[in-house]
Amino acid sequence: MNRQSTAEPLQDIVCPFCGLCCDDLSVTRAGQELVIDTPCPRARAGFAAPGADAANGTDALPQIAGTPCTLDDAVAYAAQLLGAAHQPLFAGLGTDVAGVRALLRLADRCGASFDHMNSTAMLRNLLVLQDSGWMTTTLGEARNRADVLLLFGGGVERSAPRFYERLFGAGETLFGRPRRARELIIVGEGEARPPVEESVRTTRLHCDTRRLGEVAMALRALQRGAHLHPSGVAGIALEPLRAVLDRLRSADYGVIAWTAAELDFPHAELAVQAFCELATALNETTRCAALMPGGDNAEHTLAQVATWQTGYPTRASLAAARPDFDPIRHDSARLLREAEADVLLWVSAFDRHRTPPPCQVPAIVLGRHGMRPASPPAVFIPVGTPGIDHPGHVFRCDGVTALPLRALRHSVLPPVSDTLQAVLAAL
């Protein structure tokens, strides 16, 4: 890799910046600079952040209390802080599989609790899995089979920018032309017209995001044979609701989708539960399944690896020498607010703007190169980004696949995994 732009762009590159994990990018390199071929704004921002090689690596030095130092010194001080702590808190946790493996090994060793920066959104879905289970589908299955897609929420692109393109974009489906045109029904706020093919018929039903759960419950009630008032629910009249249900019932394969991040209101898990119940109930006569796109900062990667290693996806503690899950007690915001944690380890390797929350306790920050924490933390170690500066793996939002990430440029920035292994060795 030299400073000229490489003639041949790299193909089939995986984007780790949202849960869709698109793996069809082509990347052209000019030294540390990377140019990608997708208009996706989130991917463009993610790939554009600066790198650090031997030539320009001086601003990539770790710092202790704002003063540049060697990596060894930073690691040694981090180990000292963790070693002296009674209740360490590991938060942020935006990293790849190797990073999570190293985090959990360290957490077990020092009895830490762990909480992803997106746990609040993650738990809207995960609490429903824990409470009732669900019937789901995956991106590829939905792309090829879904003849009706019911979307709860008008803002799916905020969490999964290429969602419409990847589901309805150009290209055939496995089963050729469906019996009818494919149909997209969007219930929620906003008027944006999704960029989907002409062949997809789009229906919009306007409703307040906070009332999406009620709409799903009404559809479920109709499905059960209940009678509803003609005025309908949440501002949607009975007739269009009936039409939605009929369409799902006559579908060969319906898909009901939402992004947890958009459901930003109290007890949103009840809305998710209603979406899931509707999807499941429709299987009495036809096929229907739920799809949960979105997610960022590799939240699914933490959830998967932590679940297989500790039994729990996030907001768990290893303090009592065994895993303990509690979405309220082990909430990092609460632990910091109530001063129950005495040291914070913050990891954000994908997003340099996700800085650690302000806190009274010493913070060890492993941040993407270029991160500017509000005030100098006790220890700051700029780290590489998986899939750009070093290889790695991230999990896709539908939980079926972990995608391989490649190093796209030379980098002096250490991966989270190596850094934390060094901390563990120094403990």
Next chain:
Amino acid sequence: MLIKLTAGTIYDPANGVDGEVRDLYIRDGRIVAPPAETERVSVEYDLRGKVVMAGAIDLHTHIGGGKVNLARGLLPEFCRDAHYARGELTRSGCGLATPSTLVTGYRYAQMGYTAAFEPAVLPVNARQAHMEMADTPILDTGGYAMLGNDDFLLRLLREGAAQPLINDYVAWVLHATQCLGIKVVNPGGINAFKFNARALDVDEPNPYYEVTPRSIVNRLARALHELGVAHPLHVHASNLGVPGNFRSTLKTMGAADGLPLHLTHIQFHSYGTEGERGFSSAAAEIAEAINANANISADVGQIMFGQTVTISGDTMHQYNNRRHAHPRKWVCSDIECEAGCGVVPFRYRDRNFVNAMQWAIGLEIFLMVDDPWRVFLTTDHPNGAPFTSYPHLIRLLMDRSFREDMLRQVHPQAAAHSRLSGLTREYSLYELAIMTRAGPARILGLRDRGHLAAGAFADIAVYTDQPDREQMFARPAYVFKNGELVVREGEICALTRGGTHAVKPEFDRGIEKRLRRYFERYHTIRLNNYRISDDEMAEGIGSPIIAAKCAPRVDA
């Protein structure tokens, strides 16, 4: 370094050794011939009075991959109820029926197991399955890739593709997923469920592809045979759990046309419809068919009473089983035009007629199949019971009076309807060593595992001989993995990392062109990101490949 195991009583059926007192020597991780008198022994273990076997091998246990992790995600209460504290060497973990990966490795090793195989690797999920198994310490692992419900194969079959093309595809999948074998689950049925079919019998065509389960089984079995893959097609037959399904199981056996076929968790496929409850044992018919057909092998999938969780690729039947979920929650998922998975927690009750019959049917099969080389000890972990119940199961097989005591505790009608009380057979240590070591190694094509001759890897379990076989097999005196002592008196004393057994048949790479096109048109992942390289296995995933030998069979 030379290690000497002195005067143990050796059970090594692969080499015809049945309880002989001998010394064993280990050097550089392998068993070696007795060295010259002059050579210095570095460490010696006195094994007088101890039973020595190769490390046990579990050829069918759900220990890795998306569906196992979904079960963990669905059942946090199983974690609350069963957790394991961090130790000097060991990490903390939890899980009643699907323990966290680290605990899985420890608990297997603590029973003398040194290898375990995940039988249902969804190709697109192979990376995750291998990652979880890489995080399962001590054990060597491996997987069988699931085919037979994937739209690519069903399209090939519908087109009437010639066998060599099928072979190339199967070989490509084995390479891409780094697996040791191929499994088919409810052939064509998982796919049919996506087209809203709720049942599919062996000779019934898939509603879209018009391909029958029989032909899927036949073509896949043939492919593996012609490619020279040691492990026969691993079949979860049609109609799992359905009363009367022994008929479709017999038909599935016939679909092989005499080619090798392994029927998995056959207990769940050995049900008749006799009696006033319309549910009966067809173990005798099934055992008779296995005894009469040397090409057929089976693992049992024994059930044990208590709480567990069932996890299966068979969405069609798991969806149907949702009514029995205990606790009342479950998951079903259609996955990536390849297959699916269903997770249904379940409590088997000894006072429930059907459950008691299932328990008896499994034991009947163990006791009525004559050849221990063709029947394997499994609970289809965690579907019949967690793998931690193996010592109890071993006692049921080796101790008739214990078995009779247990039989008296189950539903009296079930006990009365079962032939179990008339079955006097007790497994010997030699037969047990076949069923749990030599047999699995042979049927998986692992030439230097599962036995104790010079040249074999020193995977060795040493048990203290006790009349209570459950006690004996629950707590080995010593376990060696690749010559390293990892368990002493039932406790982990060192941690090692295992590797991944995989098979790499030769094939015509021309198929990749067609696959690449297919991936770009229909899939949501590119072929380059789908297949897993040996380097990735060793580094990012963390479990280096141990390649099994494989040569095409020309007689085919």
